[in-house]
Amino acid sequence: MNSPAVSEDYARERAAARAALVRLRKMPPDDPEYGGLREWVIGEYMSYARYIAGRFRQRGEAQSDLEQVAYLGLVKAVDNFDPDFGAAFLTYATPMIAGEVRRHFRDTTWDVHVPRRVQENALAVRAAERELNQELGYAPSAAQIAERLELSADEVAEAYEASAAHHTASLDVPVAMSDGDGASLGELIGDEDPGFELVVDREALKPLLAELSTRDKKILLMRFFRNMSQTQIGEELGVSQMQVSRLLSQILGRLHEQVEAGH
Template identity: 55%
Template sequence: MERASAPRIGRGLDRNGRDRTDQRAAALRSLDRMHRLVPGDAERAALRVAVITEYMPYARHLAARYGVRGQAEEDFLQAAYIGLVKAVDHFDPDFGTAFLAFATPTILGELKRYFRDTTWAVHVPRRVQELTGELRDATETLSQRLHRAPTVRELAVPLGVDPAAVADAIEATGLHALASLDVPTVVEDGGGSPLSDLLGADDRGIQNVIDRETLRPLLATLSEREKKIVLMRFFRGMTQTEISKELGVSQMQVSRLLAQILGRLRAHAG
């Protein structure tokens, strides 16, 4: 069974599927007349407003493809309107190009510029920024053709990049907004704690565990005398002088023995 195609905004239908052929034809006539009038003419200004107003839903449709939500959504929409205004002002009816064929890349260019320059929460390399925009178009095209979400390798072909670069671009799409650590998390009973309270922290005791487990087999290789010296110095906290009296040797010999023991342990632990 073939899937019903969605209404195509800009081909006589609005986003709700209503036929706006007559309104679009009237807008195009207004656009043509507007460009026949001299700047500053009152009628020209009124026609300009009418044309921009008619095509604002189309600009919103293009902006919606980027899926921007939250506080940045209104600013992003304004960027689409700026692109529309530029398209209306710079369109040349005598050039032989359909208005939407001229307006679409103009609006998308403004959106991509805004998306690239102002919506990243962290620094992202320029090439990765550009690739995220290309990735969006490639994903939409392949999804319609394959009737499923494309794989990374499938996306890499039309983009002309390595799959690793596609993976970087996909990961970067999540860097436009960062979650606040103060936002409470929702649990089943409706309560919640700030995300910051749920984040783990480094346990200072972990390194002690690592050190003990590293030293355990190394200490087993020491002689009984060496083990006794290590036990007295590091576990009983005895000074070298106290150890020398316990062993019946000089403090200098104890110092030399400790240096040799620790040197072997460090060499094997490293």
């Protein structure tokens, strides 16, 4: 508990800061004392800005980054505060500082572009999830979160999916291997396998090959499975190399047309 002397000192500091705010607002910006007085007032309330930033520390951002954003909100509050409206400075500054931090999360910490509405829902869903967890003593269902926020089930599901886009992993992140050797995440991600296309083509050709004549099947067998030259095929069939070339072109052309047509 704070001692009476500490409480009195704190009250005097706050009173001095409020008086300085009133004086600052009545002072023209080109006054020689304006810059120094403004800097002093901001410094007096920086501890409060750090306190606001600390309320968001469980969201994965570095505390120092959040404090810088909170200071920006504080500066805006000092520059725009009007004591003539009758509101206390902290009453005015608190939503402005917190709003600046929330905008930071909404606009600058998403690694993948997500529509603003979905970003806001994602933040609200996470906050509601924490609140309901504390109230209920167990993890809330999507339906309970939807009811709390007056969202549809689809909107809650969309918010959860969007949360996955909040931070992405770098492909250069080192990953521990079972044998102790190091490797990056990018090295462990599979590449497109050209063999898949071969499988698809082979399956598409099977029924078409079955419909070919015995001679056409024999020509394809000799050319593509026995790797025989067109001259060797011609000798086998008793025709010229030119005729073999023409026959191969006709067979392959028909097969290509049938595959393209989805035969």
